[in-house]
Amino acid sequence: MSYYLAMIGTQDNPIYELEFGSFRQGNDGTSKFNPEMKELNPFILHAALDIIEDVQWETNTLYLKAIDNFYGHLISAYVTPGNVKFLLLHETKNEEAIRHFFTDINDLYVKVLLSPFYNANDPIISPSFDVKVKTLAKKYL
Amino acid sequence: MLPETNLNGPPALVCRNSIIQAYSPLVSLISSHTADELAETLGFDSFLQLLRPFGCGLEGLFKTKTPQLVTKTFSEFSVRFLGSIMELLSVQVADSDYQLGQTRQHVPYPQLYKQNSLELLMAEYIKQANIEIKAEDNPILLDDSLPKAAGGAVDIRNSIYLKYFTKLVSSPTIVSFETFNHPVAQLFVVSVNDQMEKLAVLVHTFKHFQLPKYINPEDILLHVCIVSELDGASEKQFQQAIKAELGLASSVLILRGTGERTTVRHAVTSIEEDLQDIHLPSHRANSTIYATDAAAIREFVANMLQFQLLPFMERRILSWDDQVVSPRKSITGKFFSVSKRMFGSGPNPKLFIQQALHEYNAMEGFYHHLAPEQIIRKAADWLFMMRDYKTAYANYELLKKDFLTSKAWAYSASAQEFAIVAMLMGTSYTIPPTSLSPRTVTRALIDTSAPITNLTKVCTEIVAPYLDNLSYSYLSRANLRTFNARAIVVIGELLLGTNPWYVSSLTNVWLTKLIDQNIGHIGQCLVHERISYAHSISVHTAAKVLVSVEPDEPEEEDTFVNSAKLPERNYATMGLTRDRKAALWALIASREWDPVAKPTQVALCLQSTQAVYDPARLTWIGRENELLGKLQKGLSY
Incomplete structure (x- = not known):
């Protein structure tokens, strides 16, 4: 099972991207997107922004569940109060795990925001953030 | 953000028009040798070629009456002219795709079109289109048989899809389960110099041709067209003779063959004919005709439609409605059909043959033309043709x-x-x-x-x-x-x-x-x-309303701008458009086109994504290992 995670800033700019695979069922944590899908991934998530902007006003919750699909792949979304979007491209429906995953990433993101050296919408380049996200991915997905 | 120009396809209105045209009444045509010769002197291969362009977009006052006796008036109407049904059927049977017993579990119906031919035709069309696109920046319509958009000429890229669409809807394939391609009228074209016997032979061959069992020969209107080069008394005599001997109505068409020449639109043709046009340009149909002749033909077709075809269709629809459709709709009719379905009608040998005519022939996959289902279907199709x-x-x-x-x-x-x-x-x-x-x-x-x-x-x-x-x-x-x-x-x-x-x-x-x-x-x-x-x-x-509002006046220079605030974006239309999705699909389309094989198409597709994939705003967009970057690289070779 393969996943593609992107955190999108308020100007549709990616601030963090990660492509990873599951560690469950004997998988080794590398993504197995085929090359045709791989080169399209960012564009699919970018297109899903249209749907997020549409449905984000209809609910009070931050987690929007699976909002879009593309050839059997699902796209789940989470919108932070600061209008930063977390998007995850995945293959099977797994609402609860993804919700926990997003909530924990949001905690990490808030910690990044607290840093005086970080401006909103800047790319997150902190290696410790990267490691923590990967740990969360291993834990939940 | 609304897209400014409609680059991606023809407006729905144009497609609607081509549907109306493709499902207009079909007139099948048999012409005598002398009549064809006359058409040849005017520069056409046959009389059919001459008449065909005048079928679509006829102007006049066409009145139709619905079964509820409401009169509707149309300022334009269309008919389609095709060769005789005998020819069409024989071509279809000879077609290799249509072989009995090829697939056992299915009833072998002919396909609507041959996939390979359509593919070939579209490839040729795109080749031509690309030459046109390269030749000039101002695009023009390539195929003038395609209906024009209300706003003027459709650009070339639209015309590619429109061509595909028109070919899908306008196939002359005759099948049992659709009656749009079953002729409504049979037109016999003879020259005034022809003998009465010649016409009689044409009519006789047609009447004795074994039509498929799902077509009722009595539902075809027979009409005679007498072509002549001069105004004379002999036509009147000929008309009277036809009336007396064959009992057919007739009208006279005078083609003088002099005066100024005007251009005619190409008729909507089948895929095979188009391919032939491309590969044998010498056989391409003539596109100019004398103005007086064009007016005469237009008047003749309009008159035939107005006074023969439409009244005939109305009468038939009305009688079918009375005899078959209304009883079926009534409560007793419903009860009867349910009881028949549940209990069968019992073993009555006398009724057996009659019953066979009224039931579905599962072996060959059709209803007999006397079966109520086939009649209702035909009534529905004719009503569709009459809009x-x-x-x-x-x-x-x-x-x-x-x-x-x-x-x-x-x-x-x-x-x-x-x-x-x-x-x-x-x-x-x-x-x-x-x-x-x-x-x-x-x-x-x-x-x-x-x-x-x-x-x-x-x-x-x-x-x-x-x-x-x-x-x-x-x-x-x-x-x-x-x-x-x-x-x-x-x-x-x-x-x-x-x-x-x-x-x-x-x-x-x-x-x-x-x-x-x-x-x-x-x-x-x-x-x-x-x-x-x-x-x-x-x-x-909501987005449409917001976009239609005139933009505000630019703010004065000395207004305080808070640079710490995040810049404003498309708040007005946020979530109310699907531009990014459109761009994604355009991108996938350009990958399908392939930058090496069809660079022009890819360039056009990418052009339409430019507003969304703006490298100044989205810095990630041109990455080399991702699709857009790859395509741009592919194009630059």
């Missing part, structure tokens, strides 16, 4: 159940297809926002806000389940994938003509399914582009 979509829809609905119980799959799929098409043609529709200037959008909005409430209901209750059903029947039960392709493309197009915001998701689901159904490479690319177009025109009504 009475409401009654036609009611008739298609009436048939649906009967076909299902008889397991006449192709019939049932086709009835469902045309039920949707008739319904969508009948509903008032909006013009897609992109074909209008912002100011007119607001006006269109006021005019058409009413039907939207029904639209979602209609989509979920009628269109979606019917499409599901008919697509399954066409593909898995009857093995008719070409018919399935046509159904999805036509219905999708008509849906987009209503209110794209509410229907584009349904359209896109079906178009995406169509891509996986082996419709050929070019077909796939075009459908990809179409999905992109469907997304690009799906704009919420």
